[in-house]
Amino acid sequence: MAPPPRSGDAIFANVDRVNAELFTLTYGAIVRQLLTDLEEVDEVNKQLDQMGYNIGIRLIDEFLAKSNISTCVDFKETAEVIAKVGFKMFLGVTASVSNWDPEGTTCSIILEDNPLVDFVELPDTCQGLYYCNILSGVVRGALEMVSMKTEITWVRDMLRGDDAFELRLKLLKQVPEEYPYKDDE
Amino acid sequence: MGREVSESCIDSLLTEIVSSYSTRFYANKPELAARTIEAIGYQVGHQLSERYTMDRPRFSDHLEAIKFICKDFWSELFKKQIDNLKTNHRGTFVLQDNRFRWLSRVSNPILDEASAKDPEALAQNKAAQAETSAAQATSMLLYFPCGIIRGALSNLGIPCAVSADISNLPTCSFVVRIKA
Numbered sequence: 001m002a003p004p005p006r007s008g009d010a011i012f013a014n015v016d017r018v019n020a021e022l023f024t025l026t027y028g029a030i031v032r033q034l035l036t037d038l039e040e041v042d043e044v045n046k047q048l049d050q051m052g053y054n055i056g057i058r059l060i061d062e063f064l065a066k067s068n069i070s071t072c073v074d075f076k077e078t079a080e081v082i083a084k085v086g087f088k089m090f091l092g093v094t095a096s097v098s099n100w101d102p103e104g105t106t107c108s109i110i111l112e113d114n115p116l117v118d119f120v121e122l123p124d125t126c127q128g129l130y131y132c133n134i135l136s137g138v139v140r141g142a143l144e145m146v147s148m149k150t151e152i153t154w155v156r157d158m159l160r161g162d163d164a165f166e167l168r169l170k171l172l173k174q175v176p177e178e179y180p181y182k183d184d185e
Numbered sequence: 186m187g188r189e190v191s192e193s194c195i196d197s198l199l200t201e202i203v204s205s206y207s208t209r210f211y212a213n214k215p216e217l218a219a220r221t222i223e224a225i226g227y228q229v230g231h232q233l234s235e236r237y238t239m240d241r242p243r244f245s246d247h248l249e250a251i252k253f254i255c256k257d258f259w260s261e262l263f264k265k266q267i268d269n270l271k272t273n274h275r276g277t278f279v280l281q282d283n284r285f286r287w288l289s290r291v292s293n294p295i296l297d298e299a300s301a302k303d304p305e306a307l308a309q310n311k312a313a314q315a316e317t318s319a320a321q322a323t324s325m326l327l328y329f330p331c332g333i334i335r336g337a338l339s340n341l342g343i344p345c346a347v348s349a350d351i352s353n354l355p356t357c358s359f360v361v362r363i364k365a
Binding site: 012015016017018019020021022023025026027028029030032033037047050051054055058059062089090091092115118 | 187188189190191192193194195197198199200201202204205210221224225226228229232233236261262264
């Protein structure tokens, strides 16, 4: 029998961890460098999303291996797992899911604590920058690897004066998994 | 103990910086990619050393500052100290980490002596070429920590150049040359 799924707290307690300052400052230095190199804020948003996507498609393997999560029955369960297990096991923070639409294809992941923005304040020249855009890229990339194509946008951003970070997830297409073999073989 | 994140977070970021700069932004300009990655490290080292030395008296000489990097600074970053410190007493210091964390999952890409010395033989040998690109990828990973050390020392008022030697993986030696 497959081992039972593990909680985000249990996984985070057992993984190798590092000083969050190093992570936060490294991310900050990347954003700053991109702003210098690319000049356009929109282009920086795009590149951060792309970097996140590239990370997400790799990180999903570690996520699945460490969490023992088997197939989620629907998008609702998937979103819960990302918020409760995914954010916890990597960033050490818990997110919550809310604002479902009636069809169960659009929801919000809400983050009240986010190590990426410790020490961060955006200057006026960075209006329009989605500083944490790497996160939406990671989630999008990871979901794509489990056959869910999504569109992710920021609704609330604490760096823009909101009371939390809110990521809006919209399920565009779910490609059913096809096995190249029969179950009983 | 302050806030922590999973080590995969920093590993992923580091891998992604290297791959973005060396294969997407500056694919045909490895030197520019290297310089930019080093600059990102410099920024991080500069800020970290500012934070970690806030409550300390000023270092009396270069050796004191280098010892701080080997002990306290390295421990904050990697939960271990530098294993061996050597100096020629004329401004060059070698900081050796016997198991450098950021290379612990990298396979040994070092070229054998022959192929390194004979570029023509290298060109004829595809396996060797693959090794060369692996070696380049590994050396790209090292610009970031070199930048961190340079940034940290520069914040302590010590301008220097930092390079890395990985001829003996997983041991990694950082060579600090202080500018007179």
